[in-house]
Amino acid sequence: MLRIDRTHYEAIVAHARRDHPDEACGLIAGPIGSDRPERFVPMLNAERSPTYYRFDDAEKLRVFLEMDDRDEEPVVIYHSHTATEAYPSRTDVSQASIPDAHYVLASTRDPETTEFRSFRIVDGAVTEEQVEIV
Known part of the structure; x- marks a missing residue:
């Protein structure tokens, strides 16, 4: 189960709404081994x-490197889908390389609501x- 702060x-x-119609992406870091998403x-x-989506290589x-210096790891890796449901695509699955991470998808296909899974x-x-959501 993913426990995530409302903030x-x-x-x-x-972020997903702001970048729409393009996919948004990012992560939430947390202390290594804690499974606590803390830093957006x-x-x-x-x-x-x-x-x-693809993270910019330099960024x-x-x-x-910053996470390494802070003894953090990616706890949540997120991105949005703009025209489809919040479910990992074949590409998303093939690129998922951190087994302990929570992969969050936020679908912005409906302008009134955001599907979050x-x-x-x-x-x-x-x-x-x-x-x-806590």
């Missing part, structure tokens, strides 16, 4: 695409998990 939930939704890190979608390197993706297997 972080709202920040992901706001919105990132640039280097593709600037409504159907695909990704900077963020991961979390998944574990391990060795190509997708498992949806409950989200508790």
Whole structure:
């Protein structure tokens, strides 16, 4: 189960809405081994695409070095889908490389609501998990 602070939930939704019609992306870092998302890190979608996201290489390197210096790891990796449901695509599954991360998807396909779901993706297997907003 993903336990996420309401502030972080709202920040992901706001980022997804702000970048629409392009996909938004980023992560929430937390202390290594804690499974606690604590530090929100919105990132640039280097593709600037409504159907695909990719972290900018230089920004990704900077963020991961910063996490290393702070004894953090990516607890949540998030991105948005702009025209489809909040479910990992084949590309999302193939690029999921951190087995302990919560992969959050926020769908902005409906202008009135944002579908928000979390998944574990391990060795190509997708498992949806409950989200508790605290």
